Amino acid sequence: MLKINDLKAGIEENQILKGINLEVKAGEVHAIMGPNGSGKSTLSAVIAGNEDYEVEGGSITFNGEDLLELDPEERAHNGVFLSFQYPVEIPGISVSNFIKTSISEKRKAQGLEPLPTKDLLKMMREKMELLSIKQGYLSRNMNEGFSGGEKKRNEIFQMAMLEPRLAILDETDSGLDIDALRIVANGVNKLKSADNATVVITHYQRLLDYIVPDFVHVLYNGRIIKSGGAELAHELEEKGYDWVTKEADKQWA
Amino acid sequence: MSEQKRQSEDELLEKVTSTEYKYGFTTDIESDTIPKGLSEDVVRIISAKKNEPQWMLDYRLKAYKAWLEMEEPDWANVSYEKPNYQDVIYYSAPKQKPVLDSLDDLDPEMKKTFDKLGISLDEQKKLANVAVDIVMDSVSVATSFKETLAEKGIIFCSISDAIQDHPELVKKYLGTVVPARDNFFSALNSAVFSDGSFCYIPKGVKCPMELSTYFRINEAGTGQFERTLLIADEGSQVSYLEGCTAPMRDENQLHAAVVELIAMDDADIKYSTVQNWYPGNAEGVGGVFNFVTKRGICYKNAKISWTQVETGSAVTWKYPSCILKGDNAIGEFFSVAVTNNRQQADTGTKMIHLGKNTKSTIIAKGISAGKSDGNYRGLVKISKGATNSRNFSQCDSLLMGDKCGSHTFPYIEVKNNSSKVEHEATTSKIGEDQIFYCNQRGIGTEAAIALIVNGYCKDVLNQLPMEFAVEAQKLLEISLEGSVG
Known part of the structure; x- marks a missing residue:
């Protein structure tokens, strides 16, 4: 589904990603872990098409298509979804209006008519239940006055509504208390299928107790320095990052 | 008033009163029948052309005299070249817009805007003054x-x-x-x-x-x-x-x-x-x-x-x-x-x-x-x-x-x-982060700006009568098109 080959990217003169290789297949859950400043958020931003970052080399293909050739909205139409670490506020626009616009734009790109309001509302109610979201939420303005936990839940709600093929969760666990974390993780698990894939970006192992990954990658200094199964996350939790990063420092010195 | 002036005024009056004053019929009153500029005579002519009662003419003349003593305000935070008030024509007969044979004759830019506003074809014809025989x-x-x-x-x-x-x-x-x-x-x-x-x-x-x-x-x-x-x-x-x-x-x-x-x-x-x-x-x-x-x-x-x-x-x-x-x-x-x-x-x-x-x-x-x-x-x-x-x-x-x-x-x-x-x-x-957020949800930049602006104006747009509000929303989109690169 997603193939990243020797990806190099950065901001202005500052190269952050120094050659990333990653392959994600349908049905898989990948976790990307690593210390602060290793390039985790940059990787998610580059996949989503944030123009603040410049791609200097390498390639990203998504279902065989060159992702780097596409605008951010086209990537979204193709099924790439990013759950933001810091979701922004859009004052005056209700959650329901925003999601309706989002779904209509996607359908328009696919040559489809907008979803009838009745069907849309029905779907919204189902997904709200899935994420234990209370009534009255749909008419609130996008992220305006939301708590940290509400913002993250709103991200996952949009993901549930948009049914992406590839979901990237950027530090979705940060700012969540344990109950909220459980609800969000539970939602993500329920949305998993054989046709879609999830990339979980996290600093801590905590989230991975709830969303169990098939693969764990350690990102450090712009490179994936170690990959393994779910047990790697536990090992990192126990021993910290030092034992892998030291080795890498030696190799790339 | 000089005899000469009075004569020309009478002529004008005569011309006006003898002409059909109905829109939809072409009239022969050309705007240049009134000279440029503003004077007491011009005010009298306007009133006369409209066949107004004396009290209305008196009202106009009083206003004109007051205006003569006033100055154009310049306290507003705008700068423009002040119009030359003696270079303006103060009365022109209601002019017919040129009648078009069909909407195909309309300025394509205008047509594009009409379409974007979602104005019905009938209404477009009316606005563009297309001759309609049904x-x-x-x-x-x-x-x-x-x-x-x-x-x-x-x-x-x-x-x-x-x-x-x-x-x-x-x-x-x-x-x-x-x-x-x-x-x-x-x-x-x-x-x-x-x-x-x-x-x-x-x-x-x-x-x-x-x-x-x-x-x-x-x-x-x-x-x-x-x-x-x-x-x-x-x-x-x-x-x-x-x-x-x-x-x-x-x-x-x-x-x-x-x-x-x-x-x-x-x-x-x-x-x-x-x-x-x-x-x-x-x-x-x-x-x-x-x-x-x-x-x-x-x-x-x-x-x-x-x-x-x-x-x-x-x-x-x-x-x-x-x-x-x-x-x-x-x-x-x-x-x-x-x-x-x-x-x-x-x-x-x-x-x-x-x-x-x-x-x-x-x-x-x-x-x-x-x-x-x-x-x-x-x-x-x-x-x-x-x-x-x-x-x-x-x-x-x-x-x-x-x-x-x-x-x-x-x-x-x-x-x-x-x-x-x-x-x-x-x-x-409007933050780039807001636009990117919308982009990531499949909403293109133009649509994202429209969405953000509409959210910003919501409290005002909600006050407008329903169908007006929808049109106003589209108008905002068009007015701001291409304003963010």
């Missing part, structure tokens, strides 16, 4: 419209007709809210106004439909010096729509309209405007100067609500105001003012609290893009006798790009201790 829907609508109004005793006609048919009402109220000598432009308008609308709602009558200039009888096209007088008698209610979302091109650069509203005891007037005059090209050349005086007076328990969406004109100078004369009167002002390219706007409101327990609300949203300048200027004045009065003002500015400007000039005068005045102001920018 009876259009709107004609029958207009007829049944007139009948319904007449049943309720509502008078809705052009001000010229009102001067002829309802002189007692016009004489009693004209100039009572905006006196001729109120300001330079109101004096000019009072001296030379060509046409406009008149509306009277009788006691206790709730106007059954929104009154729109679009359906006005003897629609003359908006004049250069438009005059509107709206009287809501005791306990009556009316919602009035002015303007049009379709782009209005006009050869006249100078527009100075006056609007007067009178809300008697317990009356309720809602006045909504969408202004989309030609703003000039990207360099600001050729746009309309829009210098408007709009004011309403509220008697006991009465309410006046102004809502405006201003997207057009090169220079806008406009402060729809409320005089809250009676106790418990309410004044409201909801405004969205968009400036793009080289446009300049200095707009806001005045709330004058005279009665006890009077309330006013001001919600002003400015959007500046390109190299434009948007200004909010507002006065809240609470007099000594206006005890227990309240005002709430919120003035927000949204900037797009880094070459535009936005300023807020709030003036507050409170002369008693029991009243309360609140003022909030914010300035924000």
